[in-house]
Amino acid sequence: MEFTILPVTPYQQNCSLVWDADGVAALIDPGGETERLLDEVSRRKLVLASVLLTHGHLDHVGAALELRERLGIPIIGPQRDEAFWLDSLPQQAELFGFPPAKAFTPDRWLEDGDTVDVGAIRFDVLHCPGHTPGHVVFYDASARLAFVGDVLFKGSIGRSDFPRGNHRALVAAIREKLFPLGDDVRFVPGHGAMSSFGHERRDNPFVGDAAG
Numbered sequence: 137m138e139f140t141i142l143p144v145t146p147y148q149q150n151c152s153l154v155w156d157a158d159g160v161a162a163l164i165d166p167g168g169e170t171e172r173l174l175d176e177v178s179r180r181k182l183v184l185a186s187v188l189l190t191h192g193h194l195d196h197v198g199a200a201l202e203l204r205e206r207l208g209i210p211i212i213g214p215q216r217d218e219a220f221w222l223d224s225l226p227q228q229a230e231l232f233g234f235p236p237a238k239a240f241t242p243d244r245w246l247e248d249g250d251t252v253d254v255g256a257i258r259f260d261v262l263h264c265p266g267h268t269p270g271h272v273v274f275y276d277a278s279a280r281l282a283f284v285g286d287v288l289f290k291g292s293i294g295r296s297d298f299p300r301g302n303h304r305a306l307v308a309a310i311r312e313k314l315f316p317l318g319d320d321v322r323f324v325p326g327h328g329a330m331s332s333f334g335h336e337r338r339d340n341p342f343v344g345d346a347a348g
Contacts, residue, residue: 137257137279140326142176144169145234146341152283154183159300160255162186164274166284168234169199170206174250178249185254189213191271192221194237195230196326201219210243212252215263218270220300246272247336259283262313266306267294275317282323288314290331293342310336310343 139154145168153176155161160280161182166173177184187200191214200211221228222239246252248263252274259274267286271294275282286294288310296303314323319334324341337344 137281138178139281139324141330142169142173143196144172145195146325149195150324150326150328151199153180154254154257154283155178155180156255156257158255159183160185160257162188162254162257163199163203163326164188165190165196165285166199166203167195170199170202173199173203185209186209186252188252188254188259188283189218189242189272190283190287191268192218192225192275192287193268194225194232194234196285197222198229198234198237198280199227201238203290204240204243211240212244213242213246213261213274214268214272215247215265215270216245217265217300221268221270228270248272262309264306264309264313266296266302266304267307268298269295269300269302271313275321277323280315280318280321282314282321284314284323284325286326288323288336288338288340288343289325289327290329291340293340294326307343315343 141152149167152164159182225237250261252259262273
């Protein structure tokens with residue numbers, strides 16, 4: 137698998153473009169700036185096959201519906217408990233000063249243990265609630281790489297003060313689902329720099345070994 141990170145929107149959300157050796161590609165969490173994302177797909181001569189969503193916050197899904205409508209590609213994820221966030225996209229856009237957004241339903245809801253294929257790439261799906269109730273993580277075991285959305289960051293963790301957030305569930309998801317994947321696993325967070333689970337297990341003040 138190859139990938140590049142494309143920060144979008146004023147929130148600098150990490151949209152990830154991933155592709156296999158044959159150029160079959162997906163966009164993970166396309167939060168906005170549709171033309172810029174499509175220009176990158178075209179520049180790399182890729183075939184965009186799907187949109188993958190970790191959760192339903194506007195800065196992660198803002199371009200998803202337009203991509204589906206323009207290209208006829210499916211929106212996959214998140215877990216179905218995110219429906220209330222996706223239904224509230226018009227209100228989210230107004231609240232945060234984004235362009236108008238429409239509510240939508242994904243073509244496929246995901247559950248813990250599912251797999252998602254992007255050409256030759258296979259992602260394992262981990263349901264990791266806490267930041268939002270239906271948040272999922274996409275993990276490529278062969279690449280030792282995870283796309284974790286807003287669950288975990290370099291030196292921090294996701295907020296849990298949104299509606300239906302749960303701090304205890306968030307910490308449990310990180311410690312019981314992500315860290316056991318291995319210290320060598322790198323991850324792309326929803327915002328900011330990449331890190332590894334080992335680094336965060338050792339040094340993260342919120343969920344690291346020293347945090348108790």
